Amino acid sequence: MMSYTLNFLRLYYSLVLYCILSLLLFFVFMIIKSIRYHHLMNMNPKIPKLPPGPKPWPIVGNLPEMLASKSPSEWIHKTMEEFNTGIACIRLGNVHVIPVNCPTIACEFLKKHDADFASRPKTMATDIISNGYLTSVLAPSGQQWKKMRKIVAKDLLSPIRHQWLEGKRNEEADNLMFYVYNKCKDGDLVNVRIATQHYCGNVYRKMFFNTRYFGNGTKDGGPGVEEKEHVDAVFVLLDHIYAFSASDYIPWLRLLDLDGHKNKVKNAMKIMNKYHDSLIEERIKQWNDGSKNVEEDLLDVLISLKDANNNPLLTTKEVKAQTIELMMAMVDNPSNVVEWTLAEMLKQPNLLEKAIEELDNIVGKERLVQESDIPKFKFLNACARETFRLHPISAFNPPHLSMNDTIVGNFLIPKGSHVLLGRTGLGRNPKVWTEPYKFQPERHLKNDGQDISLTEPSLKFISFSTGRRGCPGVKLGTTMTIFLLARLLHGFTWNIHPNTSKINFDEPLKLVAKPRLRIDLYNF
Structure with a gap:
C-alpha cells in the first residue's frame, strides 16, 4: 500500500512539474515572439501596423478586461468607440481578434481578400458541434469544407430542391395559423x-425527418415537450458556438472548463443526438436493405448521395453532423426577425x-398568403431588412480565420487572426x-420599383453575409422569414395586453391576437 501511494505521489508531482515547465516555456516563447515583432516594427517603419486597440498584457493579452466585462461583445464595441475606429485589434491570449464596423473595410475582407479569409477558427464548441469539423459552415478551409458546402448548395438548398419542398413549408405555415x-x-x-x-x-423537422413532431405534439398544433426540448437545445448551441471563451484563446484551459461552456x-x-440519431440510423438501414428507395425529404437526399x-x-457521422448544423442555421434568423419586427410595429402603429x-x-x-406572393411585398421586405440592420440575432458574424499575413485597410x-464583422456595429454605424x-x-x-432583397452585398448590415463563406440558403431564409411574417400579420390583429x-x-x-379572416381559413 505504501509503495502504491509513493508511486501515485511521484506521478502526481511529475505531472504538476510538467505543467509548470510547459507553462514557463509557453510564456517565454510568447515573450520572445512579442519582442521580435516589436523589434521588426521599430527597425522597419514601412511594415504596416496592426489596427488600433488596447495595449495587451504579456501572455494573456486583453483577456482580463474582456472577462471582467458583463458582455464581451459590448466591451469590444465600446473599445472601438473609444479608439474611434472602424477596425480594431484586440489580443486575446495569442490570438489577434479583429472586429470590423466599417462596411468599406468589411467588403475589402470578404471581396478583395475573400480567399485569404475563407477559413474558420477551431474552437471547443465548434469541434463538438461539428463532430470534428465534418460540416459546411464550421469546418476550416480544406477539402472537407469544399465537399460539404457543395452538397449543401447543390443537393440540399438548390432552387429545384426549394420548389420540391414547398408543400412541406406550406403545411407548417398552415399549422402555424x-x-x-x-x-x-x-x-x-x-x-x-x-x-x-x-x-x-x-x-x-418536416424538411429533414418528414414529421412535425418527435412525440405526440399538442391538439392545438403547438409544440410538445420533445419539440420544446429540441429547439431549446439548438438555441443553447447557438449561444455558445462562437462565444468568447477563454479556453479558445489559451487552449490548456479547456481541461478546466472554467466558464462551463463545454x-x-x-x-x-x-439532446440533439437523442432525437436525431435513431431516426438517421433507421433511415440508413431502410436505404441499405432496400425497403426505401424514394427520396421524400432532405435526409433521404443526404443518405442516397453516391x-x-x-x-x-x-x-x-457526416450525415448526423450536417443535419444538426442545418437545424441551427434555420431557426435563428427568421424567428428573431419576425418577433422584433412585430414589436417595432406595435411601437409605431402606422x-x-x-x-x-x-x-x-x-x-x-379571401385566401391565405402564399410563397408566390413574397416578391410583391416591398414594404414587408423593407421591414425585415430594417430588423436585420437594427436587431441582429448576434453581435458578430461567425469569425473568419486569416490564412496569410494580409494588408487590409492599410x-x-x-496570419491566424480571427476577423469579426460586427452585426450591430455595421448596422448601427452612425x-x-x-x-x-x-x-x-x-x-x-x-x-425604381425593383424587388427588395434581404441580402446586403455592400455589408452596411449583415443578413446572409457574402463571399465564399456566405450563406447558401438565401432563398430558404428569405422565404421562411417573409412567409412567417406575412402569415402572422395578414391572419391576425395584434395588440399588447390592456394591463401592459x-x-x-x-x-x-x-x-x-384575434383572427381577421374567414374562420374556415384557419381550420386544417
Missing part, C-alpha cells in the same frame, strides 16, 4: 417567440397599418445610417 387561432379562441396570450421558433423547428454544449448535443464508385458519398394595407391589396381577405492582419437606432423601414424602399403599458424587449413578446 391553426395554432395561433386556437390560442385566440381559448383567450390565451400568444407567445410570439414560441410561435415563431417552433414554426422554424417544424419546417426543419458542459452546456455537451448537454445540448446529447460517389464516383457508386458508394455512399457521406458517412453516418407601420403596422401600412403592412396590413400592402397585404390586403396584394392578397385580399493595416497588417496577421457614419453610414442616419438615426441609426430608429426603426425606419422606408430607408430601404427603392424608387409598454413592451419589455428583454422578455419574450406576448400579445393579444
Whole structure:
C-alpha cells in the first residue's frame, strides 16, 4: 500500500512539474515572439501596423478586461468607440481578434481578400458541434469544407430542391395559423417567440425527418415537450458556438472548463443526438436493405448521395453532423426577425397599418398568403431588412480565420487572426445610417420599383453575409422569414395586453391576437 501511494505521489508531482515547465516555456516563447515583432516594427517603419486597440498584457493579452466585462461583445464595441475606429485589434491570449464596423473595410475582407479569409477558427464548441469539423459552415478551409458546402448548395438548398419542398413549408405555415387561432379562441396570450421558433423547428423537422413532431405534439398544433426540448437545445448551441471563451484563446484551459461552456454544449448535443440519431440510423438501414428507395425529404437526399464508385458519398457521422448544423442555421434568423419586427410595429402603429394595407391589396381577405406572393411585398421586405440592420440575432458574424499575413485597410492582419464583422456595429454605424437606432423601414424602399432583397452585398448590415463563406440558403431564409411574417400579420390583429403599458424587449413578446379572416381559413 505504501509503495502504491509513493508511486501515485511521484506521478502526481511529475505531472504538476510538467505543467509548470510547459507553462514557463509557453510564456517565454510568447515573450520572445512579442519582442521580435516589436523589434521588426521599430527597425522597419514601412511594415504596416496592426489596427488600433488596447495595449495587451504579456501572455494573456486583453483577456482580463474582456472577462471582467458583463458582455464581451459590448466591451469590444465600446473599445472601438473609444479608439474611434472602424477596425480594431484586440489580443486575446495569442490570438489577434479583429472586429470590423466599417462596411468599406468589411467588403475589402470578404471581396478583395475573400480567399485569404475563407477559413474558420477551431474552437471547443465548434469541434463538438461539428463532430470534428465534418460540416459546411464550421469546418476550416480544406477539402472537407469544399465537399460539404457543395452538397449543401447543390443537393440540399438548390432552387429545384426549394420548389420540391414547398408543400412541406406550406403545411407548417398552415399549422402555424391553426395554432395561433386556437390560442385566440381559448383567450390565451400568444407567445410570439414560441410561435415563431417552433414554426422554424417544424419546417426543419418536416424538411429533414418528414414529421412535425418527435412525440405526440399538442391538439392545438403547438409544440410538445420533445419539440420544446429540441429547439431549446439548438438555441443553447447557438449561444455558445462562437462565444468568447477563454479556453479558445489559451487552449490548456479547456481541461478546466472554467466558464462551463463545454458542459452546456455537451448537454445540448446529447439532446440533439437523442432525437436525431435513431431516426438517421433507421433511415440508413431502410436505404441499405432496400425497403426505401424514394427520396421524400432532405435526409433521404443526404443518405442516397453516391460517389464516383457508386458508394455512399457521406458517412453516418457526416450525415448526423450536417443535419444538426442545418437545424441551427434555420431557426435563428427568421424567428428573431419576425418577433422584433412585430414589436417595432406595435411601437409605431402606422407601420403596422401600412403592412396590413400592402397585404390586403396584394392578397385580399379571401385566401391565405402564399410563397408566390413574397416578391410583391416591398414594404414587408423593407421591414425585415430594417430588423436585420437594427436587431441582429448576434453581435458578430461567425469569425473568419486569416490564412496569410494580409494588408487590409492599410493595416497588417496577421496570419491566424480571427476577423469579426460586427452585426450591430455595421448596422448601427452612425457614419453610414442616419438615426441609426430608429426603426425606419422606408430607408430601404427603392424608387425604381425593383424587388427588395434581404441580402446586403455592400455589408452596411449583415443578413446572409457574402463571399465564399456566405450563406447558401438565401432563398430558404428569405422565404421562411417573409412567409412567417406575412402569415402572422395578414391572419391576425395584434395588440399588447390592456394591463401592459409598454413592451419589455428583454422578455419574450406576448400579445393579444384575434383572427381577421374567414374562420374556415384557419381550420386544417
